[in-house]
Amino acid sequence: MISKCLSLHLYPHPHFHFLTDSHNLKSPSSLTVKQRFPVKTHFCPSISISLKNRCSPPLSMASAQLNPIPKHDDFEPDPVLSNDDLEPTRPEQRTFSGWEMASLWVGLVVGVPTYYLAGSLVDLGMAWWQGIATVVVANLLLLAPLVLTGDPGTRYGISFPVLARSSFGIRGANVPTLLRALVGCGWYGIETWIGGEAIFLLLPNSIKQSSALSQILPWLGTSPLEFCCFLTFWLAQMAIVWRGIEGIRSLEKYSAPILIMLTFSLLTWAYINAGGFGYMLSLSSRLSVSQFWSLFFPSLTANISFWATVALNIPDFTRYAKSQKDQIIGQIGLPFFMGAFTFVGLAVTSSTKEIFGRVISNPIQLLGQIGGLTTTILAIVGISLATITTNIAANVVAPANALVNLSPSKFTFRNGAFLTALLGIAFQPWRLLKSSESFIYTWLVGYSALLGPIGGIILVDYYLLKKMNLDVAQLYSSSPRGDYYYWGGYNLVAISALIIGMLPVIPGLLSKVGLVGPAPELLIGIYNNAWFFTFFSSGFLYWILSCLTGENKGRSQIIEPLYPSTS
Structure with missing residues (x-):
């Protein structure tokens, strides 16, 4: 009898789930019994039996999913989804202390756009204290998603593009990361233009007054001389970018105290020469109560949008933090830093009325007006460093990492950063900065409609659905059986929630930029609160649809991080 001549001893492979998902083996249905299980056979000499295509007991995938992910020696990410810039940070790479995280924010906050932000609100009719209060409230509200989104970066050592794979799928993650990259490219152009203005300030008047170089070209929207200064500063930044994330860390760490000192010096100069801040303190609101609230909410959205970009990709930095404590301590200072620096911007701007007889809201123009070789040199150093x-x-x-995530085999952080810089030129930032209204309503509020839904979806996925438990190995696996493969690598639920959440904002945006006629008040109101509306609506919709479809069920057991924090 066959039963006496053949005995099978079937033992499920203890790491079958990991092997199939992380090493891209064939799916179980296409494997033979011998391939699927360790097989011990004893054959009678006269009997030959093929074991192919025989049925076998199904594996318990639930139990397989609870296996802890492999440590470094066994971690073999799919090269299609990873390179050195995308892999989880190792313990020795966790070098950001709480002070260094705080220094990062000091370096981010101290800059011309922040100086200009509250001043723009005063230009639109707010009192000085209303402008500062709006900025502080916005950043207090932003602090929650900022810290919450930073948690998986520190916990698992993963960047924003890799985190997005959990909710959008290993291929679908390109959608939110490229949208974030698009905004980053625009901001890169704006900041580079500001740095170019600092170089323009240093030039002799004989060159700046040259008719051939200073005449604005209609097709370009600026003068050849200013555009050349813009390109010069553009090139100067690339030298630092080429050093990678460690160069950025050192720059932020050592620049923070210098920027604080220069900011305090400017404030002291304004106070002494203006005889105090009496003029600023005497400025009252030019708005009625209804006008104030009509301005407050879009301004609040604009101020949240100001750092909503970094709040989205903050894992790109917190993955280098020594611990969760360090990343939290480093970030809770943001509202204070923003409030303090916007106060400096308003105080100095208001003092120019007393000193020069007119209001000078642009700090670069102000430093040029002060004059003097020492002042000019300090101005160039300060503005360049801040920018x-x-x-x-x-x-x-963020844009560089997004491009790396798009094609790890073709992009590195360096060439991704280079392409980001090129796209920054295409945004023509000198047009975005032409007025306070275009800066706040067109640019800041407009892109918040892109970032709000992404943030809502990622936080709902990580905290409510995944319960903060991610399988890092599978975030780097392209196996169709992987937890984050969904439908062909795309989580259609997340993408649908993203699109549906943005749709109500589009009519107001098109109306604001002048592409269509006036939109209904309801749609304008939705647009003015774009970040809030899209963040909560897309997040809630994603949660409901995920529960209905059964996707994104959280794990019942905590998965150990691949590279745990060093403290």
């Missing part, structure tokens, strides 16, 4: 620290950290890292 570079903000621009590289906030506007290069």
Whole structure:
């Protein structure tokens, strides 16, 4: 009898789930019994039996999923989804202390756009204290998603593009990361233009007054001389970008105290020469109560949007933090830093009325008006340093990582950053900065409609659905059986929630930029609160659809991080 001549001893492979998902083996249905299980056979000499295509007991995938992910020696990410810039940070790479995280924010905050932000609100009719309060409230509200999104970066050592794979799928993650990259490219252009203005300030008047170089070209929207200064600063930044994330860390760490000192010096100069801040303190609101609230909410959205970019890709930095404590301590200072620096911007701007007889809201123009060789040199150093620290950290890292995630075999952090810089030129930032209204309503509020839904979906996925438990090995696996493969590598639920959440904002946006006629008040109101609306609507919709479809069920057992924090 066959039963006496053949005995099978079937033992499920203890790491079958990991092997199939992380090493891209064939699916179980296509494997023979011998391939699927260790097989021990004893044959009678006269009997030959093929074991192919025989049925076998199904594996318990639930139990397989609870296996802890492999440590470094066994971690073999799919090369299609990874390179050195995308792999989880190792313990020795966790070098950011709480002070260094705080220094990152000091470097980000101290810059011309922040100086200009509250001043723009005063230009639109707010009192000085209303402008500062709006900025502080916005950043207090932003602090929650900032810290919450930073948690998986520190816990698992993963960047924003890799985190997005959990909710959008290993291929679908390109959608949110490229949208974030698009905004980063625009901001890179704006900051670079500001740095170019600092170089323009240094030039002799004989050159600046040359009719051939200073005449604005209609097709370009600026003068050849200013455009050349813009390109010069553009090139200067690339030298720092080429050093990678460690160069950025050193720049932020050592620049922070210098920027604080220069900011305090400017404030002291304004106070002494204006005889105090009486003029600023006497400025009252030019708005009625209804007008104030009509301005407050879009301004609140604009201020949240100001750092909503970094709040989205903050794992790109917190993955280098020594511990969760360090990343939290380093970030809770953001509202204070923003409030303090916007106060400086308003105080100095208001003092120019007393000193020069007119209001000078642009700090670069102000420093040029002060004059003197020493002042000019300090101005160039200060503005350049402030601009570079903000621009590289906030506007290069995310787009560069997005491009690496798009094609790890073709892009590295360096060439991704280079392409980001090229796209920054295409945004023509001198047009975006032509007025306070275009800066706040067109640019800041407009892109918040892109970032809000992404943030809502990622946080709902990580905290409510995944319960903070991610399988890092599978985030780097392209196996169709992987947890984050969904439908062909795309989580259609997340993408649908993203699109549906943005749709109500589009009519208001098109109306604001002048592509269509006036939109209904309801749609304008939705647009003015674009970040809030899209963040909560897309997040809620994603949660409901995920529960209905059964996707994104959280694990019942905690998965150990691949590279645990060093403290």
